Amino acid sequence: MASATFSIWRGTAEQGKFFNYTTEISEGMVVLDAVHKIQAEQANDLAVRWNCKAGKCGSCSAEINGMPRLMCMTRLNQLPLERPVTIEPMKSFPLIKDLVTDVSWNFRVKKQIKQFKPRPPDVPDGSWRMQQEDVDRVQEFRKCIECFLCQDVCHVLREHHKHEEFIGPRFFVYVAALEMHPLDMENRVEELAKAKGIGYCNITKCCTKVCPESITITDNAIIPLKERVVDEFYDPIKRLFRRLRR
Amino acid sequence: MAQAAASTKRGLGTTERRDLWWVEPLAVGLGLLGFITYATWAAFQGNHYSFGPYISPFYSPEVFGDSQHSWFGPVPAWWPAFLPFSPALLILWAPGGFRLTCYYYRGSYYKALWADPPACAVGEPRGGYRGERSFPLIIQNVHRYFLYLAVLFLFFLAYDVWKALWFTDAAGAVHFGIGVGTIVLAVNVILLGSYALGCHSMRHLIGGRHDELKNAIFGRNCYNCVTVLNRNHMRWAWFSLFWVAFSDVYVRLCSMGVWTDWRII
Numbered sequence: 001m002a003s004a005t006f007s008i009w010r011g012t013a014e015q016g017k018f019f020n021y022t023t024e025i026s027e028g029m030v031v032l033d034a035v036h037k038i039q040a041e042q043a044n045d046l047a048v049r050w051n052c053k054a055g056k057c058g059s060c061s062a063e064i065n066g067m068p069r070l071m072c073m074t075r076l077n078q079l080p081l082e083r084p085v086t087i088e089p090m091k092s093f094p095l096i097k098d099l100v101t102d103v104s105w106n107f108r109v110k111k112q113i114k115q116f117k118p119r120p121p122d123v124p125d126g127s128w129r130m131q132q133e134d135v136d137r138v139q140e141f142r143k144c145i146e147c148f149l150c151q152d153v154c155h156v157l158r159e160h161h162k163h164e165e166f167i168g169p170r171f172f173v174y175v176a177a178l179e180m181h182p183l184d185m186e187n188r189v190e191e192l193a194k195a196k197g198i199g200y201c202n203i204t205k206c207c208t209k210v211c212p213e214s215i216t217i218t219d220n221a222i223i224p225l226k227e228r229v230v231d232e233f234y235d236p237i238k239r240l241f242r243r244l245r246r
Numbered sequence: 247m248a249q250a251a252a253s254t255k256r257g258l259g260t261t262e263r264r265d266l267w268w269v270e271p272l273a274v275g276l277g278l279l280g281f282i283t284y285a286t287w288a289a290f291q292g293n294h295y296s297f298g299p300y301i302s303p304f305y306s307p308e309v310f311g312d313s314q315h316s317w318f319g320p321v322p323a324w325w326p327a328f329l330p331f332s333p334a335l336l337i338l339w340a341p342g343g344f345r346l347t348c349y350y351y352r353g354s355y356y357k358a359l360w361a362d363p364p365a366c367a368v369g370e371p372r373g374g375y376r377g378e379r380s381f382p383l384i385i386q387n388v389h390r391y392f393l394y395l396a397v398l399f400l401f402f403l404a405y406d407v408w409k410a411l412w413f414t415d416a417a418g419a420v421h422f423g424i425g426v427g428t429i430v431l432a433v434n435v436i437l438l439g440s441y442a443l444g445c446h447s448m449r450h451l452i453g454g455r456h457d458e459l460k461n462a463i464f465g466r467n468c469y470n471c472v473t474v475l476n477r478n479h480m481r482w483a484w485f486s487l488f489w490v491a492f493s494d495v496y497v498r499l500c501s502m503g504v505w506t507d508w509r510i511i
Contacts, residue, residue: 156377184457201377228450
């Protein structure tokens with residue numbers, strides 16, 4: 001049976017190292033299978049977060065050979081196995097232990113975003129009428145599994161640690177799903193420009209590249225939101241028209 | 247089980263990535279710098295920019311100039327002598343500004359030319375970061391105004407294609423015809439149109455700003471067409487960039503007598 005070596009980050013926020021583990025691999029294995037095998041046979045105390053093993057829970061996010069990916073969706077036959085495969089925790093969040101990071105910052109950010117506020121019902125029975133095409137546009141954003149790989153790869157969080165001023169691609173997708181919803185009446189544009197820091201995004205599209213759900217984060221969520229911010233704050237002609245209309 | 251070095255390093259190019267992550271930013275950087283170098287050189291030449299009914303897209307519209315395409319005749323007497331003159335210098339700022347502020351190019355040159363970041367999940371050379379929320383990069387928000395100009399230029403370039411269909415013979419008579427140059431200029435308009443009309447700002451203005459597409463200015467079908475173009479915005483950006491430079495090369499070399507413009511009809 002073939003074998004492969006995995007260089008896994010072990011340690012806490014204070015100190016840590018890569019440890020090499022060689023284990024047997026077989027056809028169809030994913031990185032998470034190998035990590036489980038190592039955990040069972042060589043490193044019982046290896047901390048790894050996982051749940052569904054089907055790419056839907058977003059728990060097993062890590063950095064495999066330097067790129068943010070889901071361990072359960074990364075097949076070993078996609079990786080060069082001549083050298084040890086590196087597996088590291090996400091770098092945008094505080095490390096708890098080994099491959100497990102504290103992603104609770106994301107949940108705190110989500111709570112601060114203005115909730116869905118539908119317009120009054122369209123018909124007396126309390127229901128609304130929407131065009132399928134309008135709903136389809138925001139449906140893409142609802143595929144998000146909150147794996148936070150996009151947050152991990154975003155250099156504004158990863159390199160520059162702007163966690164206090166920038167909500168990150170995941171939550172721009174969330175805001176886009178609300179802001180572009182045909183029923184929603186809330187206005188989130190001002191807070192996007194100010195407290196949520198959309199101006200920090202410099203459109204490198206790394207978030208789109210790593211999204212396991214193939215959400216077109218930059219083109220369909222962030223840039224349309226940036227354009228709405230331009231409408232509100234940076235387009236003098238639009239501002240003039242708005243003033244005249246009042 | 248063996249121990250290896252810890253991954254705590256930071257700085258330019260620091261990464262655990264094993265793939266050739268530097269190839270894309272390098273290729274993009276060389277492509278952009280190559281274009282900028284050629285376009286600057288061509289713009290300062292001020293000659294060999296027209297040939298028969300053809301005019302180089304770098305020089306169109308020719309507001310002042312010596313060719314038959316000039317709108318208002320030769321360079322005006324009031325033009326300051328200390329300033330170099332070329333018809334291209336009067337107009338190239340508009341399409342140049344459109345590309346400079348384009349969302350696709352922004353993302354590309356931030357990576358390729360400013361290493362901010364050099365590639366995804368790769369370390370950066372600088373600690374500080376202000377993004378596009380303060381001066382100078384906040385100016386990128388002017389993009390939609392350059393879009394308006396770019397759309398205007400499409401009409402000028404389309405008119406140039408129309409003019410490129412009419413050839414004057416030795417006797418001075420004007421005949422309909424199609425030369426290779428006509429096709430070169432027509433392809434240029436198609437590629438530039440696909441690039442400019444698929445721009446993210448266009449997508450927003452044409453309907454994306456509405457939560458209900460029935461309110462889109464030219465209807466939802468128009469929005470959908472722009473969306474289709476937008477999906478391949480990067481490709482249109484590169485194809486059009488290459489072709490606009492090639493169009494200038496074609497007209498220039500024909501004008502210099504290096505290439506012969508073959509007549510198809």
